[in-house]
Amino acid sequence: MSTVTTGDGVQIFYKDWGHGQPVVFHHGWPLSADDWDSQMLFFVQRGYRVIGIDRRGHGRSSQVSDGHDMDHYAADAAAVVEHLDLHDAVHIGHSTGGGEVTRYVARHGKGRVAKAVLMSAVPPIMVKSPNNPDGLPIELFDGFRKSLAANRAQFYRDIAANPFYGFNRPGATRLDGAIENWWRQGMMGGAKAHYDGIKAFSETDLTQDLRSIEVPTLVMQGDDDQIVPYKGAALLQVKLLKNATLKLYPGFPHGMLTTQADTINQDLLAFIKG
Numbered sequence: 001m002s003t004v005t006t007g008d009g010v011q012i013f014y015k016d017w018g019h020g021q022p023v024v025f026h027h028g029w030p031l032s033a034d035d036w037d038s039q040m041l042f043f044v045q046r047g048y049r050v051i052g053i054d055r056r057g058h059g060r061s062s063q064v065s066d067g068h069d070m071d072h073y074a075a076d077a078a079a080v081v082e083h084l085d086l087h088d089a090v091h092i093g094h095s096t097g098g099g100e101v102t103r104y105v106a107r108h109g110k111g112r113v114a115k116a117v118l119m120s121a122v123p124p125i126m127v128k129s130p131n132n133p134d135g136l137p138i139e140l141f142d143g144f145r146k147s148l149a150a151n152r153a154q155f156y157r158d159i160a161a162n163p164f165y166g167f168n169r170p171g172a173t174r175l176d177g178a179i180e181n182w183w184r185q186g187m188m189g190g191a192k193a194h195y196d197g198i199k200a201f202s203e204t205d206l207t208q209d210l211r212s213i214e215v216p217t218l219v220m221q222g223d224d225d226q227i228v229p230y231k232g233a234a235l236l237q238v239k240l241l242k243n244a245t246l247k248l249y250p251g252f253p254h255g256m257l258t259t260q261a262d263t264i265n266q267d268l269l270a271f272i273k274g
Contacts, residue, residue: 001060004083008067012076013060014084015052018044021114022086023272025052026077026104028095028120029201030156030194031185032059035094038261039268046269053080055100057193059185068196070204073100078108090272092117094257095228096201099123106209116217117268120225120254123206124236134232141202148195156186163226166253178258210240217244218271220264222252245271 003011015033023043025036033040033052040050054061056076057068077100081089089112093101098121105116128135147155160182162168165175186194219241221234230248238244247267249256257264 003061004079006056006076006079008072010056010064010067010076011062012056012080013054014080015040016049016084017051018047018049020047020049021272022049022051022084022089024077024081024086024089024091025050026091026093026097026100027052027055027058028097029197030058030189031182032188034059034181034185036092036257039092039257039265042261042265043269048272051080051084051086053077055097055193055197057197058189060188063190063193065192068193069200070099070103070206073200074103074107077101077104081108081112087112088114090115090117092119092268093121094119095254096122096197099201099204099206102206102209102213103204105215106212109215113215115215115272116213117220117271118217118234118237119220119257119264120222120228121219121233121237122201122204122228123210123233124240125205125207126202126228126232132232136202136229136232138202141198144198145195148191148198152191152194153183153187156183160186164253165255165259166224166226168226169224169253175259178255182255207240210237211242214242216271217241218247218268219244220247220249220256220267222249222254222256222260224251225254227254 027035098118160179167174221230238246
């Protein structure tokens, strides 16, 4: 396996396929780089070098006890980028991976990043507070933690089979393979990493990171996202970013990179080539 060891001794797994301009993929919680299979195959077949990273505690990376926060996530991504000496790279992050991209570009990306993409992404901050009155209540995320600790396998099955892909909507076509693949990826990772990661994706304030990013950034989200409501995510991201383009997709779910891959891939390609 291809891995890089971070400064605190964590082995981070990555895939590195093809040649050309690098496109780096950052996955959502609690998944792995495998969630980007469709996009990685699409871009490698069009002359790009594609890199997919498994976050610490996820997929094939080390199941360590500590460091499950945005600072470490971004630093781990930087370790892979520096190990591979990537320049002129496009960084694409889905959900929690969008938070990782935001912090990485803001703190580590100077001179290495050409463009960024935030897809169904968690910034600026998900949890409700006096400063974020339209956020989601902390009790929702406490419920995630409780369900994970009680029966992680069933909790992951329920997320994938219902809100993540919008399979709970009337008339939706259920894709059992997508559900099983989501569950497989989730169960590969560590329970503690995933438990701690709930705080990382819901409570990390990335407002200043967004304001500091200068590279062209594509913001993509479905307006039927049941995991990360778009009014508190995409619509705020484009207000905070200096150079943002918004694509809002009617009816698309949180996991649109899988269920609407044909549309998403073409729009990503157009942005990268543009």
